[in-house]
Amino acid sequence: MTSNVKMKAQVVISVFLLIGTYTAAGKVIYVDDDAQGPVYHGSSWANAYKYLQDALGAASSGDEIRVAQGIYRPHEPVPEPPPAPVPPPPPPPPDRMATFQLKNGVVVKGGFAGIGEPEPDARDIELYETILSGDLTGNDIDVNEAWDVWCEPTFMENSYHVVTGSGTNDTAVLGGFTITGGCANDAAPDSSDSGDILFTSGAGMLNDAGSPTVLNCTFRKNTTWTSYGVSGFDNGNFSPESTYIYLPETSGAAVFNRDGSPTFQNCVFEENVDFGADAYSAGAGVCNINSSPLLENCIFRANVVTGFDSGYDGGAMANYNSSPLLRNCSFIDNWADYSCGGAIYNEQSNPILENCTFRNNKSGTSGGAVLVSGGKSKLTGCTFDENASYFGGGICIGDGLATLTDCAFTDNRASDGGALYSDFRNSLMLKGCTFIRNRADGYGGAIENSGAWYNDPNSITLIADCVFTANSAYLGGGMHNGWNRKNLTVVNCLFTGNEASHAGGGIYNYGCEEILSNCTFAGNLALEGDALASDLLYWQESPSNLQISNCIFRNGENGILNSENTIVTITYSD
Structure with missing residues (x-):
């Protein structure tokens, strides 16, 4: 348990203790809008205040x-006066x-x-x-x-x-x-x-x-x-190092x-x-x-x-x-x-x-459920079901650091990144997450790890112990990594039953650098590259650089597609 959680828990406990203390030490004041009087001093239901404002005015600490x-x-509201020969002035506005x-x-x-x-x-x-x-x-x-x-x-x-x-x-x-x-x-x-x-x-x-x-x-x-x-509204007291x-x-x-x-x-x-x-x-x-x-x-x-x-x-x-x-x-x-x-x-x-x-x-x-733009976001044990957006049906991470542990994404949809869209300025840590039946019309049925002309060299993407099942997209049924993305590691993950209508049933890499370790690909489907497809970033002539170790592929002859000038290194894999 983090210190922040402990502090909040202590606050809640103290509040309930205080409630008991105040009730015992102070007085009880009664309010009822049906009170008929003739005495309204709030000491009992029989002579309760008719208006809550009166009770708040009379209350002091401990009550x-x-x-x-x-x-x-x-x-x-001021009641309407009874009819009169000369109409009275209207009541004042509230x-x-x-x-x-x-x-x-x-x-x-x-x-x-x-x-x-x-x-x-x-x-x-x-x-x-x-x-x-x-x-x-x-x-x-x-x-x-x-x-x-x-x-x-x-x-x-x-x-x-x-x-x-x-x-x-x-x-x-x-x-x-x-x-x-x-x-x-x-x-x-x-x-x-x-x-x-x-x-x-x-x-x-x-x-x-x-x-x-x-x-x-x-x-x-x-x-x-x-x-x-x-x-002229107040911008608040932000620390000097904060982004505007x-x-x-x-x-x-x-x-x-x-x-x-x-x-x-x-x-x-x-x-x-x-x-x-x-x-x-x-x-x-x-x-x-x-x-x-x-x-x-x-x-x-x-x-x-x-x-x-x-x-x-x-x-x-x-x-x-x-x-x-x-x-x-x-x-x-x-x-x-x-x-x-x-x-x-x-x-x-x-x-x-x-x-x-x-x-x-x-x-x-962006971000059908959650949008992250800067700062450090931590999600644990969260579920995302049937959310939708253009980028990132479940969550979109623009910049900052996002850590997701034991989260589940099911039936989310987007144009890119059916479950999760990760932009080029962030660091992303996924551990023990599941991605099932998410859909993207374009890139990354489950995850789109995007990039750009410039990518922050300090950005790191680590995807570990995750399961990708029955996700679909045009490119990268399970995951799409592209646009010069760096420092990307996928380890101990399972890709099964994912589908791309064009290329990369499991993963599609487009001009990025990626390490795949101890992953299993089985039953994925695509027109080209059932398990994996890699391409170069044509306007920069930057090839995809894919290092594969200790991985298992069960996708037949169309398992891996590598276009011209892409770099793939495979060791200890089947």
């Missing part, structure tokens, strides 16, 4: 707030700046039965759903398409941020709520912070320099959008984290929409900037980042200069329209993903 089923808004601000040392729990139930203290977050809604006037309508978000007028009067955890630590706890109806769109009027990214981010929850603990919450149908690039990072103008429709380390356990992020219009947008579920959040046992489903043109990354999550730890999380049916990272987009970040599942995520250009 626990129990909230009954119902709908609660940061700024409750305060869009209103938010539920969490407090250190205060535990806020939803899902209680409340007044009118036989056991008001009974708690079931599904049966007694407790909703925190940004729909301040109660007039939101459902939209069927992500494109409808940016022009839906009923959203324009909703809270910028339903919940705020800014300035808190892990003792500020929120548990058992549904957070919905937040709308962070364009700059806040009459605000000294006008133009800051905060007013186009974090519609469900905003954590700016905050590290709250969020348990068993659902973030549903929150939206962020802007029709233009926000000027272009941050999104709108991000984190469900949750936005900046300069913090919040914890999310057993949470659901679904149907949140980040609409950039003509501006760069990213991370409809969660956006992290300079942050190190822990997400455990969370589900990201049907989140969308989109707009009019391009530059919409990370359907479910976007990370910038961040180090998130994700454990046992699922990403299903997320979408990055036109751009990168259908589920997760990483830029100059160091994410750790353990036992995560990616299914049916899509992006318009």
